[in-house]
Structures are given as C-alpha cells and as structure tokens.
Amino acid sequence: MPRQALTLVGVWVALMALLATTIAATFGPFGAWKAAINLSVAFCKAGLIFWVFMHLREQRGIARVVALSFLLWLAILMGLTLADVLSR
C-alpha cells in the first residue's frame, strides 16, 4: 500500500511541476505559441489525472473508450465551426 500511495504522491509532484511550467510559459517569450504550450500542459495534467487518479489504467477497453470519446466529439464541434469562422 505505501508503494501505491507513493505513486499517487509522485503524480501530484508531476502535476505541480506542470502547473509551474505553464505559469512560467505564460510569462516567457513564446508569443503565439503560448496558447499551444498551455493547452498541451493542460492535456498532460488531465491525462495524468484520468490515467492514475481516476484509475483509467485499470479499466477495460469500453470504459476507456467511453471516458475519452468526448475528446473526439469536442474536436468535431471545434473543427467544423472553426472551418466556418476562419473562412468567412
């Protein structure tokens, strides 16, 4: 049990490090890339929370598909609407 608890604490350390990174990136000289960097960091954090804290790594196929399906659907919403917004 202590080993598993240690894993959880390790994930927490990673999450805090990612938080520090994203804040630093906001103040850094990254210009237009900031949004992409911050979003990527957010995805990493969310991924860690889903995979470890939310036990997605223990689940079988269908639960994983369900848990992550929304990503595809939001991509559809975003993508096709963006196609309109950018080409008007």
Add this chain to the structure above:
Amino acid sequence: MTALPLQTPEERVSYLNAGHTLRSWFLTTDHKRIAILYLVAITGFFAVAAVGAALIRLQLMTPTGELLSHEGYNRAFTLHGVVMVWFFLIPSIPNTFGNFLIPLMIGAKDLAFPRLNLASWYIFVGGGIFTLYALIAGGVDTGWTFYTPLSTMYANGHVLAVIAGITIAGFSSILTGLNFIVTVHKLRAPGMTWGRLPLFVWSHYATSVILVLATPVLAMTLILLFAERALRLAIFDPSIGGDPLLFQHLFWFYSHPAVYIMILPAMGVVSELVTAGARKRVFGYWFVACASLAIAGVGFLVWGHHMFVSGQSPYAGAIFSFLSLAVAVPSAVKVYNWTATLYKGEVVLDPPLLYGMAFVGLFTIGGLSGLMLALLAIDEHVHDTYFVVAHFHYIMVGGAVSGFLGAAHFWWPKITGRMYPLVWGRISAGLIFLGFNLTFFPQYLLGYLGMPRRYPTYPPEFQALNVLSSAGASVLFVAYVLPLVYFTWSLRNGRAAGANPWGASGLEWTTPSPPPKHNFEQIPVVDRPAYDYPLTRARGDE
C-alpha cells in the same frame, strides 16, 4: 392441445397486477411500469402539440387568416415545435418501447439503473409541465430554434421559463441514454453476443450515444441563452462583437443529431416489424446494425446544413453539403435491406407490417427531399419555405410516428396481454397514410412555389393547396384518435393474447403476455442467432 381458453391478463400474475396502489406505480422501479408512465405522459404532450398544429392549419385555410394575430401565430408554431420535438418525438419510442423491451430483448431482469430510470421520468414530467405552463400562459414567439438576438434581447414572452423546462427535460434524455448504454454492455444474457442482438437494440444503442454526447451541448447553449437574457451578459450580442452564428453552431450541433434521436429508434422498430411480418431473417444484419452506428456518427458532422443562408462561409457550406449527402447512405442501406427482407418472404399484411411499410415509403420520400435540401444550389431557393416543412414532416410524422404506431400495434399484446381488432388496425394504418400524404405532399409544392414558413398569411394563389393540406390534417386527426379508441377498448374487451401472437422471433416473445414483474424466472441462455426463422412453433401458439 390448446383446448382451454387463455387466461385473461387479470387472472395471470404479471407486472400489471403486482401491486395496485398509486404508490406501486409512482414509486415503481420496474422498467415496464415506467414505460407505461412515459406512454401516458407523451400522449398528453402529443395532444397539446397537436392543438398547436390545429391552430396553424386553421389559420392557413385562408390567405389573410384572421384566426390568430401575427404574434399569436408565432406562439402557436413555437408551442407546436417545442412540445413535439422535446416532449413527444425525442422520448416517444426510446422511453416507452425502449424502456419496456430492451431488458426483455437482451434477457435481463431490468435496466442497469432502475431508480435512475424512475428519476428520469419525474425529471421529464417536471420539465414538461413547467415548459407547458410557460407556453400556454403567454407563450414564446421565437420558434423552437430560439435564434439570437431575437430570443436574448428582443422577444417578449416566457423565454426563460420555456428554456429552463427544456434544459430540465434534457437531463432525463441524458440519464435514459446512460442507462441504455450500460444495460446493453453489461446486462446481456449468457450467449447474447452483440451479433445476436435484435436490431431494435442496436438502434437504441446508437440513439443513446447521441443522447449522451449531444444533449449536454444543448444544455450549455440554453444556459448561455438564459444567462444572456436574465443577467444581461454579453455572449451572442452583436453590438459588442458577439456572433449570433455561433449560437446557431452550438444549437444545431445538438439539434441535428437530435433528429437522428427521433428517427433511429423508429428504424429499429421497422427492422423488427419487417422481419416479423415477412417471417424471414433480416437481409444483411451487420449492414443494418453498422448503418445505425454510422447514422449516429456521421449525423454529428452535418449540422451546418441548417445554416447555409445564415451567413456561414460558403466553404464551410460546401463541406457540410457534402457530409449531408454522405449521411444519407446508411439510411439508404437500411431501406434496401428492409425491402430485400420483404422480397420472397411470407408476407402477411397485419397492422404492424402496414405501419412498417408506410415508414419505408414515406421515409424514402422525405429522405430524397432531404438530399435536395442538402444541395446548396437548391437550398438557396427553398430554404425557410414549406419545402423544408414538408421534408421534416415526412421524416418525423411519416417516419417516426409511423414507427411509433407500428411499435404500438406490434407489442400491444405483449404489454397488455390483450389483442386489438386487426381490421381496425388496418383501417387506421390506411387512414393515416392517406391523411398524412394529403396534409404534407401539397406542402412540397407550396414550398417549391415559394411559400415561406412561419408566416401567418400567404398570396391568394396558394390557397387551394393550403386547403388541401388543412383537409388532410383533419383526416389525420381522426386517424390518430382511432387507435386511442380501439386500444382502450381492447383493455377490457380484447381477446386475451398468448405469448407470441405474431409468431415472431425474439426473447420478449418467450415470456407470457403480459410478462411477470422480473421478466424471466431464470435468465435465459441464448444459443440461436437473431431472427431465427422459420421458428419451430407455428404462428399463434401459446
């Protein structure tokens, strides 16, 4: 062998007489009783929405109709649209027949979350009563589509109350879809593999995917609308750079898949009606099953075809046009497969099959007009005309309502243990087909000739077609009342039904009519494919 008369439903122990108190009905967790609670609720909502339709058709009998004020007419078609879409069509088949049949069809004793099922009914009725009150106590004039900035800034009326009620009812949709998905994944009987599931179940599974992924987007859209109107937030306000078109994108991202929520369950019903009516295994089982999933999936990619002339970029319009043509393909696959199932089958023209065939014909006509609308060049001319109105009524009424009535005529003996007089079933099917076409075919012509929708008046040269349409509506009214009459009559006087009066294949037909409270004494073990015709027992046996 069957010399003794069948027990009447009152004599037999079943879910219907497992408790006679109000409490046993209103606090039930039995999916079959909840299905009946839903049936009563949606019938009531249908009647209210039909009143809206009656007002519209009465107003349009004359070119300068004086029945309603212009404001009143707007409220009439908004009432009709809101109640029909959210309080009749979306719950119609899934929450009545889906609730009743899915556990029976997969060999389970109930849905995955029975108490959630009951909660969804209360949420639905709560949202519905709230919306209904608002629509009647003054109403809303924005149309069921609530476009901004009319709905947020300029409309008078109870917009906030109506959209609050719709959002509440939306949670009922989400919970139903959730329940169905988990049920189909986890509660199938031993041996009931995905490849042996009835196509009715496949359709409802695809519908449930849409329910859970699309409805939350509607909830957010309505929350934003509520916030903008109630708190004077600036979300879609064009005066400070807000984009009303983004409202439309968010709204239609849900509302287009919503029409597939309305049609997929009916398609599932038709699959059952056609195979049972032809007593023949469905042609191309996997094609039909995958077509359901394809409709659900591709249906999420086409919403921009509601916005071709709203200011959307023509490039996005072209993309959406192409995808809208593509989504017709899986629907067409189903039509071909149903037709091929009937070919060389032992066709018996009982009412369920008549409704199934009505669906196939009317849905095809509606679908073809949909292809026309998907083409930018045609839609440029017929957008917002009666051509569009005719198109979606052919699908929703000719299609979805035919499916609903077909389901009622097919599974009534299972649900109630009583048979209705078949001759009246055939008469009502014919009358509905006649009345429907009389009502809505003229509307294709009117739209093509240029009559706009949502207008309370029209040029005098359109009167003849409008009168035909209104006349058809009165036939439809009678035709819809007929089943209410003979179904109610059958509850006391109908012949007692056996377990399998149609000689159909499917686990639900192996239980008594009506089924016992827990469906199966022992969970069945399935070792035969779906639609296992010819059945070893002859038609009509106990």
Add this chain to the structure above:
Amino acid sequence: MSEYVTLREPYAARRQQSDADFLGMYVFLATEAMLFGALMCLTFLYRTQHPQASALAAQHMQLWIGAANTGILLTSSLFVALGVLAARHGQRRTTAGMLAGAMALGVVFLTLKGIEYGLDYRDGLMPVIGHPSPVRQGPAGLFIDLYFVATALHALHMIVGLVVLGTAATLVLRGAKRLPGQAVVVEMSGLYWHFVDVVWVFLFPIFYLARG
C-alpha cells in the same frame, strides 16, 4: 472482500455490478465533459475572432488566485486518490480523513473564489452590478462574461462535489458502507471530484493564462 457487497436488482454477479457502476459514471462524466467542453470551444472561437480583446480581458483576471486555486484543487485530488486507496484496503478512518482533507481544500478553493469575485466586482468586471469598467465594452466583455459563466458553473459543480464527498465520508465513518467491499461509493465520489478538477485544469489556462 466480496462478502459485504450487496447485489442490487437486476445484477447476477458482483463484478458485473461493479463494471456497470464504473461504466455508468464514466458515461456521466463524458456528458459533463461535453457540457464544459462546449463552453470552452465557444471561448476558443471568440479568441480566434477577437485575439487582442481576449488577451486584454485575460490580463484583468486574478492570475495568482487562479494559480493558487489550481494548486489547491490538484492537492485535493491527491487526498481523494489516497482516500480511495485507503477504502480499497478497508481503512475506514484513513478514508474518511482523506476525504475530509479534500473537502477542506475544496472549501479553501471556494473561499478564494469568493474573494476573487469580490476583486472582480471592485474592478468593475461583473455584469449587472457595480460600475462597469471600460474593459467590459467591446469584445473583451464577451470573454469576461464567458469566464463568469464557466467559473460559476464550475463552482456549482464543486459544491455538489463537496456534498458528494461529505456523504461518502459520513457513510464510511458511520459504518453504513463497509470497506473494502462497499468501497464503490468512495470510488464513484472520487471519480466525480477528479473530474471537477480536470475541468478546472482546462479553465485555468483558457481564461487566466490567455493574456497574450
């Protein structure tokens, strides 16, 4: 372990019931993701249409409160995860303690949020009330209003999360739910809380860090 799990209708096996509970919760969380995701998509689309105004609006956000809240919420998730671990090992008091710790952090989050809203009011960012700052005119107002809707909705979900965690902790501490057999109530509560955390993980960069 399995002797405490009560089988509900209509399940025939404990693994089946547990799988169904997890799948149901993931489906529910997917719907919540679509809800918040739609709002985030709208925000991105406005950022695409009005990049400078969005950056200007973001500069008026209380970045350090937002950052502190992110750290607090991530830590509360750790507590919840440890609580679930303890529940799986049948440790009643540790479970309740961890959940209580998470709840305490949740209350700190909401307190800071309240203070933040107070500062927003002082700066004239709030709709309807207060003296509107010139920032609210023009497209920056769109961004600011979306920020309020998003964070208010999130706070509402946090409050529900506190109730959920509190109920789970109470049931476990009183022995109404025995561990580890009936740990599912802690697991489900944990999933919900983690999800509310994930929503914030995205809200933070989208609104607070969008300063250009």
